[in-house]
Amino acid sequence: MTSDVGTAVGDDRNTLSVGPSGPLLVQDTRAAEKLARFDRERIPERVVHARGVGAHGTFVSYGDLSALTSAGFLGGADRETEVFVRFSTVIHSKGSPETLRDPRGFAVKFKIAEEYGGGIWDLVGNNLDVFFIRDQISFPDLIHSLKPDPVTNIQDPNRYFDFFGALGGAATNMLTTLYSDLGIPATLREMNGHSVHAYKFVNSARKVTYVKFEWTSMQGVRNLTTSEAAEIQSKDFNHATRDLYDSIEAGRFPAWELRYQTMSAEQMASADLGFNPLDATKFWPEELAPFVAIGKMTLNRVPDNFFQTTEQSAFNPGAFLPGAIEPSEDKMLQGRLMSYADTQRYRVGTNHAMLPVNRPISPVRAHTQDGEANSGNTKGNFNYGISLTQAAFAPADAARFSTNRVCAVIAQAGIEVTADFRQAGMRWASYSERDQANTVANLAGDLGQVRSDLVRNTVCSHLYKTHPDFGRRVAEAARCDMRVVMGMAARLSDNLPSGDAPGTDDAFDDAVESYEPEVTASA
Structure with missing residues (x-):
């Protein structure tokens, strides 16, 4: 046994004291270290998606998608990418039952090999294909209404239905979905995942194609009725975590097929759609944008330590691949690009991306330095990145953002076609x-x-x-x-x-x- 700095520990049961019953001595720094570390074991709970479970796995591509995207890991068949997945419930606290009616988070961290371009792509979505609101400015209000009453600390339908009603219909599509049996998946293995938002595929010619993603469960989809959920909850409020881990440990590795839908920029602008395709409260009908399979994800390993992986895993829609997979102009997504990263810096630390669960498997070459929990990515005295005399890391032209023309009046205004019903x-x-x-x-x-x-x-x-x-x-x-x-x-x-x-x-x-x-x- 050693201390946190590796020195040997001679006694882990008795604090150094003046005789067996005397006062303790300050010089027993090992005992002080043990208690101090214990006092600081908790990090701030996620405001949303607090109850979660994670697993390691792999993603294998089906074919060459280079006509649509420059993402190297999709540039040929059988290209394997390491992934870490975190499933979660949205509203309730870390120790809450897994049988509650709530959207399920479905977050996938792709750790792309250097030979395929390197870096991290976080595809952060839900098990339901639509959302309650379409503009990020209302997100704090949504969550406040769904969280427990600040006086009674009890979740109250009076609060959240007041909010939903005041939206004027925007939440109707989500309520129709959430209050069906889809609102309580039977297990995490037997639910689909959705990007909810539209993204952009960008190919080597800088052509942009809008895209949505779906994870299709290869175990099928199964849900619980309210009474079935209550019966399970009375016996086991960890049933979803237990089912996922038991399945993986028994070698029954759960798998999902990643499928995508596409629309051209011209289709996106068409008035014939009857809805705004960048509206997060809408799905893209399959007859309008058929699904195409892109690859298969298999979860095959339970994390060695829950806290170090599942709790410290930091997902961020702002972790994408410029010049290959980029965010769309969706107002909800645009807000998430900033808020998620800001949350992780507050919750886990400035250098959360250096933690093993979040760290890319490709090299990190940057001129950033210092900050909380820094494990050292920079060497030498050159940390300012632009120089006449020093060799700075060279940008990659292929990773430039795609270009698009924006011709509109700047205004705080909603979309023109809401099509809420x-x-x-x-x-x-x-x-x-x-x-x-x-x-x-x-x-x-x-x-x-x-x-x-x-x-x-x-x-x-x-x-x-x-x-x-x-x-x-x-x-x-x-x-x-x-x-x-x-x-x-x-x-x-x-x-x-x-x-x-x-x-x-x-x-x-x-x-x-x-x-x-x-x-x-x-x-």
Whole structure:
């Protein structure tokens, strides 16, 4: 046994003291070190995605994708790339049950070999293909509404449905998805992953193609009903972690196929789409943008230490491959490019990218230095990077960002076509009778707890606009007034400017004012 600096430890049970019962001596620095390190074992919990589990694996490409992207690891068949994956729940704390209704994070860190260009690509997505909001400025509000009440410390449907209703319909597609059985995956192995956002493939000729990604589970997709989840939770609230690790340890390595959809810049600008393809609250219909398989990921190793890998793993959408895979102009994604990196510097440290779980397997050549937890990437006295006399690291022309023309007025404005209800209606219509019944019961179970008639009626009007049958069934289960719900829905439009919530016109206000809720014992 040694101390943290490698010196031998002679006794790890008894502190140096004046006799067996006397006061302790300051010079027993080993004992002080042990307690001091113990006091500092925790790092700040992630604000979101706190409950997570990670695993190591490999990604193998299927073929040559160089016509679309300069990413070397996709430039030929059977090119193998090391990956680390972290699955998570979004809202709840680190020790929360894995059976809760919540989006699941699906983050993949590609550690690209130097022969294929080197570096890190973090593909950070969710198991659901859409999101609640379309502009990053609302993200803190979204999370605050879903987190426990700051007074009671209890998560409260009154808070988050108030927020969802005030969005004016933007969250409807996500609510229709989340409150289906997709909201509780049976296991981590049996769920898909989605990039949610659009990205850019850039080829060697600097041609840009917009792209979305999906991880398709090769184990199939299986979900839990609310009652099934409650039954599992009563016996094991770590079931998803246990299932993943047990499967890997038994040699049943879970695998996912990475598929992509593409759109040209011309398609992206087309008014015929009926929605904005850079809107994170929308999916790309498969008949419009078919999926193509790009490679296979297999998880084959459990981390040696949970804290050093899963907890200290630092994912960042800003870790991409300039000139090969770049971010799109999606407003949610643009915000994540900065906020994730800032979070990791605060949570783990300035040099979090030097930790083994985050460190690339290709060489790091940079003129940065110093800072917390620095393990030393620079040598010598030349640290300013631009010089007449010193040999600076040469930039790679192939890694220049792609170019695009921006011709618009600078303004704080929402997108022109919100189309908040159409896709949610398509999704509802695709559900089986069983899935529809479960979605209604799941939604009504939370929405029915909301005290405000205005909030319940507003949310149900969004669902009614999505599909009359959907809205009617939830409204009846959640004690809403159908006359008011239908009146609200009649004033909604799929093309309202973002931020213009229903209720800004006289007809809506009159409907609300004339509504007299039925008084019941429960109310």
